[in-house]
Amino acid sequence: MEELSVNHLLGIKNLTNQDFDLIFNTTKQFKEVINRPIKKVPSLRDLTIANLFFENSTRTKLSFELAEKRLSADVINFSASQSSIKKGETLVDTVNNILAMKVDMIVIRHPHPGSAKFLSQNVNSQIINAGDGTHEHPTQALLDCFSLKERLGDLKGKHIAIIGDIIHSRVAISNIFALKKLGAEVMICGPKSLLPKYAKSMGVHVETDLIKTLKWCDAANMLRVQNERMNLNYFPSTREYSKLYGLTVEKLELIRKPITILHPGPINRGVEITSEVADSENAIILDQVENGVAIRMAVIYLLASKIKSINYKK
Amino acid sequence: MVFFYIHYFGIFVIINKQMLNRVLLNNLKINVLLNRLTCQLLEFHGDFSNSVLIGLQPRGIYLLERIVDLLKNEYGIKDVKVGKLDTTFYRDDFRRSEKIHFAKATELNFEVEGRKIVLIDDVLYTGRSIRAALTAIDYYGRPSIIELLVLIDRRFSRHLPIQPDYLGVQIDAIEGDKVRVEWRKSDRENDCVYIEKES
Numbered sequence: 001m002e003e004l005s006v007n008h009l010l011g012i013k014n015l016t017n018q019d020f021d022l023i024f025n026t027t028k029q030f031k032e033v034i035n036r037p038i039k040k041v042p043s044l045r046d047l048t049i050a051n052l053f054f055e056n057s058t059r060t061k062l063s064f065e066l067a068e069k070r071l072s073a074d075v076i077n078f079s080a081s082q083s084s085i086k087k088g089e090t091l092v093d094t095v096n097n098i099l100a101m102k103v104d105m106i107v108i109r110h111p112h113p114g115s116a117k118f119l120s121q122n123v124n125s126q127i128i129n130a131g132d133g134t135h136e137h138p139t140q141a142l143l144d145c146f147s148l149k150e151r152l153g154d155l156k157g158k159h160i161a162i163i164g165d166i167i168h169s170r171v172a173i174s175n176i177f178a179l180k181k182l183g184a185e186v187m188i189c190g191p192k193s194l195l196p197k198y199a200k201s202m203g204v205h206v207e208t209d210l211i212k213t214l215k216w217c218d219a220a221n222m223l224r225v226q227n228e229r230m231n232l233n234y235f236p237s238t239r240e241y242s243k244l245y246g247l248t249v250e251k252l253e254l255i256r257k258p259i260t261i262l263h264p265g266p267i268n269r270g271v272e273i274t275s276e277v278a279d280s281e282n283a284i285i286l287d288q289v290e291n292g293v294a295i296r297m298a299v300i301y302l303l304a305s306k307i308k309s310i311n312y313k314k
Numbered sequence: 315m316v317f318f319y320i321h322y323f324g325i326f327v328i329i330n331k332q333m334l335n336r337v338l339l340n341n342l343k344i345n346v347l348l349n350r351l352t353c354q355l356l357e358f359h360g361d362f363s364n365s366v367l368i369g370l371q372p373r374g375i376y377l378l379e380r381i382v383d384l385l386k387n388e389y390g391i392k393d394v395k396v397g398k399l400d401t402t403f404y405r406d407d408f409r410r411s412e413k414i415h416f417a418k419a420t421e422l423n424f425e426v427e428g429r430k431i432v433l434i435d436d437v438l439y440t441g442r443s444i445r446a447a448l449t450a451i452d453y454y455g456r457p458s459i460i461e462l463l464v465l466i467d468r469r470f471s472r473h474l475p476i477q478p479d480y481l482g483v484q485i486d487a488i489e490g491d492k493v494r495v496e497w498r499k500s501d502r503e504n505d506c507v508y509i510e511k512e513s
């Protein structure tokens with residue numbers, strides 16, 4: 001096997017199938033590591049990683065931080081709310097100042113699509129995209145696919161549905177790219193106002209009927225309605241949304257087959273998914289969170305192996 | 315397959331790469347060594363009730379399998395705890411060598427705390443992978459003893475103060491040459507150890 005084909009993880013779109021194999025194989029080994037009594041390896045003890053979060057996050061931020069610490073890297077955290085961005089500093093200046101303190105790798109979440117790519121072109125460091133606006137969220141897609149593979153085996157020919165607020169979802173876009181590369185059939189489902197017009201060009205099935213979608217799929221990835229990105233009303237009321245697109249035990253009984261349920265979190269219980277479904281046997285929501293740390297360890301480890309040590313640098 | 319053409323008294327002789335390798339041990343000698351190493355293990359570990367054999371990924375696993383086979387079939391030790399250890403994440407040449415290492419499975423389904431551990435690898439060269447293995451074991455707990463068993467010890471090439479406790483043979487090989495142990499899965503009669511010349 002070769003090394004990763006990319007120097008930054010900006011999106012799933014740029015990854016090859018070999019990259020997937022490499023990341024998943026490495027993830028398996030790191031999953032074993034994080035289930036040991038001592039969950040740490042010393043590989044990255046001479047590297048420093050900065051987590052720059054210009055947007056709120058709980059899971060992803062914690063997951064990246066844990067992954068970095070379990071690889072023994074030094075970690076610094078940065079949130080936009082307490083920073084000089086408010087004083088008018090540009091993104092490139094902020095990052096260059098952090099890099100001047102001898103930081104080796106940047107993990108960035110930013111509300112603007114393309115910000116990770118922009119940074120990769122303008123600063124001298126490796127960049128991992130932890131979500132750029134409504135564009136991509138590559139590590140989430142990788143961990144979703146890894147969790148699905150654990151449950152369903154090879155994803156070739158499997159039917160995977162992504163249900164909910166697709167138009168505002170970077171998780172949906174990254175998942176579509178990833179699932180298509182792994183050979184799965186993808187269907188997106190939601191109210192028409194929340195489905196993007198470009199969907200068909202991505203080679204996915206589009207459906208507005210939840211029951212039809214559930215009957216078709218082997219696994220369903222339930223997405224949250226992202227109210228914070230909505231500047232106008234996309235549906236009449238939350239109650240109506242949850243009645244038509246919320247996943248309930250009754251709807252699952254109707255289709256008479258078990259399907260695997262994913263959710264990238266945070267869950268709005270009672271809106272897109274009820275508590276009974278979220279806590280059921282078929283929901284792998286907490287597996288996703290566990291795998292998230294292992295996936296991020298693998299990605300960081302594989303990218304770090306491309307930073308050559310002191311003697312090789314520059 | 316690489317072919318070499320040698321001009322010899324006007325006749326072209328074709329030799330493939332395999333023929334240029336110097337065979338050090340044939341199957342018969344390997345078997346003698348395996349039996350001796352197994353007996354030495356038995357002498358010090360008795361019924362293996364508090365001992366574990368850990369093969370180092372990737373090539374130590376084959377040697378581990380042969381020794382466990384002998385222990386079970388020839389010496390009637392039915393219950394031997396075995397494990398596999400991959401040291402990739404503990405290596406000291408991460409980001410320093412051009413060669414990329416890929417992690418393989420680690421399977422240690424037992425507590426190492428207080429146990430006698432025998433690390434098993436086929437060739438001991440610089441000692442750096444054994445150092446990595448010692449660090450890795452340290453992350454699992456505190457064994458009472460850690461020993462090292464190797465089939466081949468390349469003398470005078472150590473970078474670290476590490477020596478085997480159980481040793482097949484010591485050999486001298488020029489730096490740059492590779493000492494390869496070839497374990498055959500189906501036809502064990504064809505096992506051999508040879509020196510691969512740098513081409």
